Amino acid sequence: QSALTQPPSASGSPGQSVTISCTGTSSDVGGYNYVSWYQQHPGKAPKLMIYEVTKRPSGVPDRFSGSKSGNTASLTVSGLQAEDEADYYCNSYAGNNNVVFGGGTKLTVL
Amino acid sequence: QVQLVQSGAEVKKPGASVKVSCKASGYTFTSYYMHWVRQAPGQGLEWMGLINPSGGGTGYAQKFQGRVTMTRDTSTSTVYMELSSLRSEDTAVYYCARDLTGKRGYLDSWGQGTLVTVSS
Numbered sequence: 001q002s003a004l005t006q007p008p009s010a011s012g013s014p015g016q017s018v019t020i021s022c023t024g025t026s027s028d029v030g031g032y033n034y035v036s037w038y039q040q041h042p043g044k045a046p047k048l049m050i051y052e053v054t055k056r057p058s059g060v061p062d063r064f065s066g067s068k069s070g071n072t073a074s075l076t077v078s079g080l081q082a083e084d085e086a087d088y089y090c091n092s093y094a095g096n097n098n099v100v101f102g103g104g105t106k107l108t109v110l
Numbered sequence: 111q112v113q114l115v116q117s118g119a120e121v122k123k124p125g126a127s128v129k130v131s132c133k134a135s136g137y138t139f140t141s142y143y144m145h146w147v148r149q150a151p152g153q154g155l156e157w158m159g160l161i162n163p164s165g166g167g168t169g170y171a172q173k174f175q176g177r178v179t180m181t182r183d184t185s186t187s188t189v190y191m192e193l194s195s196l197r198s199e200d201t202a203v204y205y206c207a208r209d210l211t212g213k214r215g216y217l218d219s220w221g222q223g224t225l226v227t228v229s230s
Binding site for chain 2: 001032034036038040045046047048052057087091092093096097099100101102103104
């Protein structure tokens with residue numbers, strides 16, 4: 001099972017929007033609506049930000065949103081804030097009790 | 111509130127095995143799948159496998175098949191991950207994480223992580 005493909009880095013100025021992509025195959029991202037996104041600050045455990053492609057757990061700001069088209073899922077962060085600077089990871093269910101993560105994207109708030 | 115508390119850091123020699131524990135509290139242990147994810151220094155997250163605490167059924171990433179064993183003890187609400195034939199590339203922080211719904215990989219609660227260092 002190959003890792004999902006994410007851009008290594010992304011950036012934006014405070015108040016702007018940024019979108020991070022997550023590309024897989026028809027065996028994972030494209031085959032199921034089971035994509036989730038995680039935020040990880042240095043030295044901390046990851047935090048669930050989006051699940052089931054578009055749903056936000058309670059407590060996650062509505063500035064974070066998710067979508068999917070074909071084999072590519074996306075995370076959009078609107079109204080960027082300094083505290084959004086972190087690493088972001090996607091994952092997808094891949095069938096047969098398998099889950100696969102993306103390689104991660106470092107988001108920099110300029 | 112949901113809490114996952116993992117065992118402490120380990121230092122192992124190449125070829126040895128390590129067993130990491132993850133004690134759950136604040137919810138019904140047998141109602142949620144548990145996953146194990148690792149992160150090598152400066153690297154990304156890597157999914158290792160999952161266990162159903164109810165029946166004990168497991169699923170492992172192909173990369174770790176034959177080297178990893180996940181078990182659970184329902185009497186103490188604890189899951190375990192044992193990795194054998196350790197090599198330097200296994201140096202990483204190992205996390206347990208609860209699945210929000212079934213086994214779809216929606217990891218809503220994470221342990222604090224356990225650093226495993228493999229060095230001669």
